[in-house]
Structures are given as structure tokens and as C-alpha cells.
Amino acid sequence: MVYAFQAPEVVRIVSEICQIEHLIPDENLYAGGISMMGNGHYLHPHLDNSHDKDRNFWRVLNLLFYVTPDWKLENGGNLELWPDGLEGKPITITSKFNRLAVMATHNNSLHSVSPIDFEGERCCVSNYYFSETPLLEDDSFHVTSFRARPGNTMTDALLQVDTALRMNLRKLFKKGIKENPHVYKRKDK
Template sequence: MINYELLESRIDEYAQKFREAKPHRHLIIDGFLDPEVAMQAYQVFPKMEEMDKLKDIRQYKAQDPDISKFDPIFSKIIFEHLQSQRLLQILTKITDIPNLYADPKLYASGLAQGTNGSFLNVHIDNSSHPAEPWYRRLNILVYLNPNWTEEKGGHLELWSPDMSESVAILPIFNRMMLFATDKQSWHGHRRVNTPDGDTRKSINIYYFTEESPDGTDYYHVTSFRGRKNEVVNKVLYPVDNLVRTIVRTIRPKKDAHAVLYERDKND
């Protein structure tokens, strides 16, 4: 289902691109899934109303780890391929991050979708797994959007920590985006502009290690930051980040509210 031959034949090239990418480490690969698999996944992708939604001052999108509700092709793509030992070995060679774990509980993973007006403001991800002693290290996004255009927006943005430098990646069909997740990996996506009813569809997977990215023990919540022209967000988000950090820190289990996928033993 994954184009393993492409990945394995270009590992050295991909490793250099990942290492040298700005504003922080990332890699774009087009034609990541077999074309017929990508098209099948697109054709059976659930509707927005069938997925859990997040809508607040930080984001408006659907994100759902409970892939048992959806077509079996998504379980096959995720558990048999995106979490396969073969892919984990490839990712380690590309990123130079050893001992990667795939997450069977799909924390903050699964399927994601954005309709007209959806957005995800600039942030760094929560540092840790809620049920395991793991740190987030890598994020893979596989986009399933035929006929996506610049006008439809929804570009994934990667930002430098001082918000002075950024890149924008169009979420076109069968494009895979890989980036490191750490204290510096600020990212988000632009507002989706699809009055025609189209939606921004993706498969989203995180990978973890027991060791933190910088070798120290730390914890932070998903923390948002305003762009230069977002005057209100630049004032509001630091307060919001601080309040959520305090609340989580005093809990016995910081992220016990997280939605996790419980896979059926018969799957």
C-alpha cells in the first residue's frame, strides 16, 4: 500500500532533505501510497458529520482516532503499513531518530478533515503521550485531496520559533508530509476556502520515543501562537497556554482527558 520501493531507493536523498529543511526538519514525498489505494481511501473517506469535531478559538476541524467506525481500508493503511516495522526502519534512517514507537491507541491521530472555514492556528504539539512514558517525535500526514488548488487554501504552514520564517505546503492528493515534533516545531494550517463543499482530508499519525528530543525531561501542553497580523491571538494565546498548563500540571494524570483508540482484539 505504501510505495516502499520509492522510499528505500532514495533514503540518503530524503535524509539530507529532512536534515537541511527550513524552518525546521521536514520532508515532502508525493506518490506516497499506491495510487489505487489513495483513491479508494478518498472515495470512502467519512463525512465531516461522522467524525468528532474540535471547534474553539484555536481550531476548527474534525479529528477522529476511532477508525473502527470507518471503512476497513483505513485500519489496513494505518496498522499494517504506517505502523509497520518496515516503515519505522525507513523513518529511523531518514530522520536519524532511533527506537521509534508506533502508537496503537492513535493519540491525536487517525483521520482529520476540514470543511469550508476550517483552520488550525500555529502551535506546537503536546509533548507527551497520555498513557505511555513517551515523547512525540514525528508526525506523518497523508493528504487525500484530488483537484486541490491554491485557491482552496488549507496549506500546512511550518514556522520558525520567532515567527520570522515559514513555508506553506499545499495538501494535494497522495502527498505525504513528515516533520519532527519538538519544542521548536511550530505549525498549523491556513483557513480552508471551499464553498463548493470540498473538504481537506488527511490521515494523521504520530511516532514516539521514550527519550525526549533534547534528552531532558519536560512537559508542555499543545501551545498556540499568533501570527504577526493576529493581534488578538498574540495577546490571548499566551494566557490560554498558561491556564491550560497550570490545570494539567496539578492533575494526577495530566492528559487523562485525551481520546484514545481501543482496538478490538479480533481486529
């Protein structure tokens, strides 16, 4: 199922719907794949990193396919988009079973996952598509950059320091200090 999103016909359809030409699916599943979140789990608002694992291509789309039957809004674990930054209210997209959310990724695509308040797990299949060019002309290289939810100033300050340190390390070591372990190596290749 994970690699179904990389089938040429699926990539072509997503390309047509999103009106983005020459999409490149990520066969390494760099930070993609299957995720499971349980009670109390969440993701802070963040920007996904801007490139593929080798920094050759720009990350332009994040595909999130929700596969937990009977998931409801009140369970939490929902995608939150922050188009007006942390000063605005997030747009919530329920992690409803069989829903595919396709999200643009660029310097302003701040998003999060709301805290789960449910005794069970929310599962998601995620894939990224890349391109030779960024979605926005003013996009720039960045590592995954976390922020805290509004009102958590101490956590936000710590997360911004963490991002700054990791960005400076990436300036020194273009591909990181060690090979990223969040890469899948297909056995059939």
C-alpha cells in the same frame, strides 16, 4: 490505512530516513487518525503536546498523509512551518494528494494549517511516533500550545493565557483531570 503507518516495516523505513532510532508508533492514535477540514477551517500556529497520552514517551515525529485528490495550493488547508517563529514567514507545504509530510516535533516546531478557501473538504491521515528521549536536549514537557497568526494580538494573548492555565493544571494532575477522549481503542487488541 491509519494503522498502516504503524506497521514495523513502515516504522523502520521512517526511522532510517529521519535517522531516529527506536521509534514507537502510537497505537492509541492520541490526537491522530483521520481529519477533515472544510471551507473556512484552519489551525492557528501551535506546538503539538510533547508526550504520549500517559506521558511515558516523547512525541518526536508527526506524519501527515494527505488523501484529497486534486488538492491545490490556492485551496488553502496547507501545512505551514514557522522555523523563525511568528516573526518570520511560514514555509508552506501544499496538502497535495498522496503526499506524506514528516515533521519533527519538539519545543520549536511551531506549525499551522492555512485557512481553507474552497467548497469541499481536505482530508488527512495523521500518526505520531514517540521515543524514550526527546529530539532536542533542551526539550521540556508542554501541552498543545496555540498562538494567533501575526497581527492578532488579542487572540494571541488569550491563547497564551489558555496555554498557561492548562500547563498549570497538568502540573497538578500529571495525566489530566479526566481521561483524554482523543484516544482510539482498537477492537482487535
